[in-house]
Amino acid sequence: MSEKKKNLRSQDWFGGMNKRGFIHRSWLRNQGYPTDLFQNRPVIGICNTWSELTPCNGHLREFAEIVKKGVLEAGGFPLEFPVTSLGETLMRPTAMLFRNLASMDVEESIRANPLDGVVLLTGCDKTTPSTVMGACSVDLPTIVVPGGPMLNGKFRGGEIGSGTFVWQIKEKVKNDDFQEEDLLEAEICAARSSGHCMTMGTASTMACMVETLGLTLPGAAAIPAVDARKKVLARMSGRRIVEMVREDIKLSDILTRQAFENAIITNAAVGGSTNFIIHLQAIAGRIGADLKLEDFDRLGSKIPLLVNLKPSGEYLMEDFFYAGGLPVVFKELEKHLHLDTITVNGKTLGENNRKAECYNRKVIASIDEPLLKEGGIAVLKGNLCENGAVIKPSAASPKLMQHEGRAVVFESIEDYHQRIDHPDLDIDENSIMVLKGVGPQGYPGMAEVGNMDLPEKLIKKGVKDMVRLSDGRMSGTAYGTVVLHISPESAAGGVLALVQNGDRIQLDVKNRRLQLLVDDDELARRKAAWVKPTPATERGYVNLYINHVQQADKGADLDFLVGNSGADVTRDAH
Structure with a gap:
């Protein structure tokens, strides 16, 4: 793309030969920065989610230094800054509770500082969407460097x-x-090794998402964290962000409606996590793209499954990279994708991936001979989920996709843990397990507990899957006939809150229905007697979250964060 003439935002801090310029330059001088770095060079913020409490991102401290080299080589001025890091494996009650908080940290850190462009260093599940959401709200030139999967x-x-x-x-x-x-x-x-989960779990799904959206250099998603080619990509990303500033390519130029449609289609082909829905909708809400829950079914449910990775298949991310990675998937999906969407390198998605070749058809199938004719995620409707619920057919048992059974209800995750393995629990393999109180408000944070372990006594009988319903999420690494994201959630007074032991429930994935077989009069009586649960806390961020979080069908963002406000809404006190 041709270079646009643009005044650097950072020069409002560094460009003046006055008191204000003196203050802003002088305090940075104690780090040893020479004068020429302040003289009309693009200032690049390196947003680092490194933390020893986030094992998947433990190598990003080194990656920041590699990105800095690229920025300097391209004539930029790199300045690294830390933000809240979200480690899925350690954080309680769930990292999802803090995704929106981390996005606020990213947004305000970018807006408040003299930055012309941003590099987002991501890895573990929520670090990718939270940083992208925050960056969308400011809308500067931005590039993502995914940390990569483990070996x-x-x-x-x-x-x-x-x-x-x-x-x-x-x-x-x-x-x-x-x-x-x-x-x-x-x-x-x-x-x-260093890196995030090497299955097609949420972290890998998020890496594929940002590459499909056009926010990474080509081929970024699948390169293992410890592969030298990942370091090359990080360095080249540092160079490219300087060029993006000079060309004035912002997130809003890349994240078009067509880019979001590409992401939905590609997620179906790779067998990506159901968490993809929550995060993509939140990103769309921040940048202002009109995206509905129904779009995920309409656009993605008929797309063939092409990538043979766990949990839907046999292989792992390292194999995916050696087979050719996401560029091969784009090549196979040419007839389904918007190939003219722009990406961070200034070229279109089609231009970037035209020469992609597959090196292992066991890992990446052709669209003419797919692993499954229909991958993607099905969106269910019915009286039990008036605003929707989701299921991942490729990870479910075909025989349970149309099923009617008796509800076995757990009122909370604590109730589930207390009773699930009790020998007297009245449950069999035809029952439907129902878990309440794990949605955005209820848990709070919408935990990954929807794929409940089966009762011990049924496992011993050889039962491997049952229908399970909840208003929560499940890990992208999980599998089973699991209905998730039921909206409205039980804590908000959705019909899920009214389900009782022994009720009959009908799941019909083919016809996209989830129905509680209880008449309306009885449901009205139960609703009248329902008491809203006491909030988990009345202080701090958690209280703010409970009072302002949107339901799952809207992406579970905070209502006051939807939409971007741009970079320059701050005032200078100097």
């Missing part, structure tokens, strides 16, 4: 997924005589 797990002659294996542990302990020493050995085998 494939290797365990006793086979491969082990860093997330998917977790959901098999209960079954292995009960049925396969897994002992403590077996689990300890599996732990290090499942996470043997």
